[in-house]
Amino acid sequence: MIIAGFQxxxxxxxxxxxxxxxFTYGCNLRCEYCHNPELVIQKCLKKNIVSEETIFSFLKERKGLLDAVVITGGEPTIQSDLIPFIKKIKKLGYLVKLDTNGTNSKIVKKILDLEIVDYWAMDVKYAQEVYKQNLLNAIPYSEIQKNIKLIKERAKDYEFRTTYVKGIHTLKSVEGIGKLIKGSKRYYIQNFRPGKTINPQLNFSNSFTEKELEKIKKVMSKYVKKVEIR
Ligand code: SF4
Structure with a gap:
């Protein structure tokens, strides 16, 4: 595991x-609005690497005080030793949440078969047409559909979520996202917040207003049982 951040x-x-x-290092996507460019497009600095020993000695010390471990990124599923890493955490008795961009159904399926993740959070980033433009040609769009299906049907607990960015998303694209995750259990709407992003041109004009977020919520409520603005 290449771990480049620990909270x-x-x-x-x-x-x-x-x-x-x-926070694992590296990602197979390059979302313009990504808030973690240091984990995606910047070189991984030796001084930022956190060893597995540090993580596990912390987890052993905190038993009883901490409920869960969240593995996020970057994209954790590109780490070749993710599964043994999760197994080790589970052995210590912690709940595990895994964040994913939903581009690696082989690993997702393996993890689901092993039942070692308690809560999944998958980004459903765009409607179908926009996804195709943003998958860097290396990832077939069918991966997104497969991962949604796997998580929806087999995860112990899960959420889907989208960070909404004006200029990338329109109110029309909300319907497209809704259709992709129709019938799922929980969905979070996240507004874009400017800051350090892969595309430094993004600013406050790329955020949606409260009123617009409520409209998004109304549309998504046709498709998903529980919809929240985060
Ligand atoms: S937002 Fe997530 S999927 Fe997109 S580049 Fe950043 S880490 Fe990768």
Whole structure:
């Protein structure tokens, strides 16, 4: 595992649980609005690497005080030793949440077969046509559909989520996303917040207003049982 960030405590990343947050390095996508360019397009600096020993000695110390471990990125499923890493965490008795961009159905399926992830969060980034333009030609669009289906049908618990960026998303594209995840259980709408992003041109004019977010919520509520603005 290449781990390039570690946060000892978060109340925001695993619903209802106290968790720590592990950031893996590297991603197979290049979303313009990505808030973690240091994990995606920048070189991985030796000084930022966190060893697995550090993580596991922390987890052993915190047993009973911490509920869960959230593995995020970057894109965790590109790490070749993700499965043994999760197994080790589960052995210590922690809940595990895995964040994914939903481009690696082979690994997702293996993990589902092993039942070692308690909560999945998959980004459903665009409607179909926009996805195709943004998958860097290397990832077939069918991967997105496969991962949605796998998570929807087999995950112990899960959420789908989208970061909405004006200029990339329109109110019309909301319907497209809704159709992709129709019948799922939980969906979070995340507004774009400017800051450090892969495309530094993005700014406040790329954020949606409260009123627009409510409209998005109304549309998505036709497709998903529980919809929240985060
Ligand atoms: S937003 Fe997620 S999927 Fe997109 S580039 Fe960043 S880490 Fe990768």
């Amino acid at each position: 000892k405590s978060t109340l925001l990343d695993y619903p209802g649980k106290v968790a720590c947050l592990i």
